[in-house]
Amino acid sequence: MAQQHQTNTASRLFPTYKRWDLTxxxxxxxxxxxxxxxxxxxxxxxxxxxxxxxxxPAVTAAVEKQLYSGWHASNFFQYPSQEKTAALLTENSCGDLVFFANSGAEANEAAIKLVRKHTGRKKIISFVQSFHGRTLGSMAATGQESIQQGFGPMLEEFVYVPYNDVSALEKAIDEETAAVILEPLQGEGGVIPGHEEFLQKAEQLAEQYGALLVADEVQTGLGRTGAFFAHEHAGIKPDIITTAKALGNGFPTGAMIGKAKLEASFGPGSHGSTFGGNPLAMAAAEAVLTVLLEExxxxxxxxxxxxxxxxxxxxxxxxxxxxxxxxxxxxxxxxxxxxxxxxxxxxxxxxxxxxxxxxxxxxxxxxxxxxxxxxxxxxxxxxxxxx
Ligand SMILES: Cc1ncc(COP(=O)(O)O)c(C=O)c1O
The missing domain is CATH 3.90.1150.10 (Aspartate Aminotransferase, domain 1)
Incomplete structure (x- = not known):
């Protein structure tokens, strides 16, 4: 006989979301x-x-076509649709190479691993009220105590600096810093635009100290703010850009876009994902990017x-x-x-x-x-x- 469990509601879902009375x-x-x-x-x-x-219709048609041509073969295979989607992302950004993930948090997780491996340093500067996701790495990067509560200890060596505060960033950054991770416009934290001067200074300081600049564009990317990526408004060129949300127009997918100099640090066996760059997700993403650019x-x-x-x-x-x-x-x-x-x-x-x-x-x-x-x-x- 099936074991009986006691829960507070009739739902068999963990109550992680404050749901609305809407179905x-x-x-x-x-x-x-x-x-x-x-x-x-x-x-x-x-x-x-x-x-x-x-x-x-264009995204639906692209996914529907793939639906009848096989869903998954694994990343041992070469997938032309991954190359095509990566070309669209890199030809329209300052990045050169792409790693496909399944969500924003996973794209940021890839970025956190890559900056540590590439620089050989641990310290990552993030910002108060930022949001980067709910996995252990992306949660540690998130500058909100309420998100981290009860899940400690956090991944070490994350430092949180007030957003848009140039002098605080100047004080925090040093030769031990692997990366500065920022949202060009903070979303979850209250829709707070990054000042142009602040974003430019972040880029300049990262370069000066040999750290990498990561732009989390999971929410701001792909046209949302009136540019392909929001950091373009400030004329900066981050070493890494992460994107997800709009990439599949609802089909789960995410990507980390990085500069060519990072290639050797993400060699074979260094990182991976069973579903990352899955053909259905790539069909959606390629269609999304094509519509976004053509229109x-x-x-x-x-x-x-x-x-x-x-x-x-x-x-x-x-x-x-x-x-x-x-x-x-x-x-x-x-x-x-x-x-x-x-x-x-x-x-x-x-x-x-x-x-x-x-x-x-x-x-x-x-x-x-x-x-x-x-x-x-x-x-x-x-x-x-x-x-
Ligand atoms: C800026 C930013 N980064 C990361 C994430 C996490 O993305 P996901 O929920 O796809 O893991 C979000 C989600 O709201 C976000 O707004």
């Missing part, structure tokens, strides 16, 4: 429909994932995002409840005096999906393909709940 049924473009048949404007894109919109979505997002931010700033900033409206491209944060999580639920009841970033920021990450009128419908609802 997913289907999604298309910038709209999600729940199991009650209610349709929502999606201004969160599955936390910055579905950048091309739900069920994008010039980064440039369009820069324009749409600027106009949308302008509308939100004009309508929300005068409100008593609102402290600041900030962001870049279609990554926008509305800092409020009230708990953001409450406003998220109020917006849901009005048929608009957004998420919180920390206790007081409402975060907007709509699909980059969202129609202007849909963004305006969302803006109207946001104004109503904050009024």
């Amino acid at each position: 997913f049924k289907e999604a298309k473009g910038s709209y999600i429909t729940d199991s009650n048949g209610k349709t929502y404007i999606d201004l969160m894109a599955g936390i910055g994932v579905v950048n091309l919109g739900h069920s994008h 010039n979505l980064s440039k369009k997002t820069a324009e749409t995002g600027k106009a949308f931010l302008g509308v939100l700033q004009k309508s929300l900033q005068p409100l008593e409840q609102v402290t600041e409206v900030r962001g870049r491209g279609l990554m926008i944060g509305i800092e409020t005096k009230c708990p953001a999580a409450e406003k998220v639920l109020e917006l849901q009841s009005k048929g608009v999906l957004v998420i919180a970033a920390g206790p007081s920021v409402i975060r907007l990450l709509p699909p980059l393909t969202t129609e202007w009128d849909t963004l305006m419908d969302g803006a109207k609802a946001i104004q109503e709940v904050l009024q």
Whole structure:
């Protein structure tokens, strides 16, 4: 007889997520429909994932084609689709070589291993309020105690410096530093744009001390901020870029992109992943990158995002409840005096999906393909709940 276990709920899932009272049924473009048949404007894109919109025909067709041609052979095989996807990523960034993973945390994990191996040093500088993932390495890189609580001891030699603080970074960095890891615009930490001067100084200091600069672009990458990668706004060229979320438009995949000088440190047997670069994931990623580039979505997002931010700033900033409206491209944060999580639920009841970033920021990450009128419908609802 099966053994009986006692749990607090009827669910057989670990309660790791604070779930909403919403059951997913289907999604298309910038709209999600729940199991009650209610349709929502999606201004969160599955936390910055579905950048091309739900069920994008080109991505669906690419995955469907692969679905009938074999799913997995292993990384002993050469996969042309990995080469094609890697070419698209490197031809459109300052990187030369790619390692494929399955998620953002795994891409960062690869970066943490690579910087230590390449430099022979251990110390990694990260930033307060950063978020890099939930694995032991990426959690250690995450500058938020609440994320690390109960899981210690952390991986050693991570140092957390206040974000956008040039002099604190100058004090922290030294000849023992393997890397500086940063989000060009902090996402989970509250949608906090990195100052141009700060990002440039991080690059210069890393070079001066023989450390590597890692840009975590898991949330900011692939058009989200109005550039292919967000660090481009500051004109810097990181040694390593990590990406995931939008890479598969919902199909799980991630990548670490690095400069050619790092090649020897990630030789055969040094790192790996059974599923990394899986043919289905690569079919999705290649289609995503092709659409992103052919439709010039980064440039369009820069324009749409600027106009949308302008509308939100004009309508929300005068409100008593609102402290600041900030962001870049279609990554926008509305800092409020009230708990953001409450406003998220109020917006849901009005048929608009957004998420919180920390206790007081409402975060907007709509699909980059969202129609202007849909963004305006969302803006109207946001104004109503904050009024
Ligand atoms: C900047 C950043 N890095 C890493 C991660 C972790 O990505 P994943 O959840 O795919 O492991 C996230 C997820 O929110 C992120 O925003």
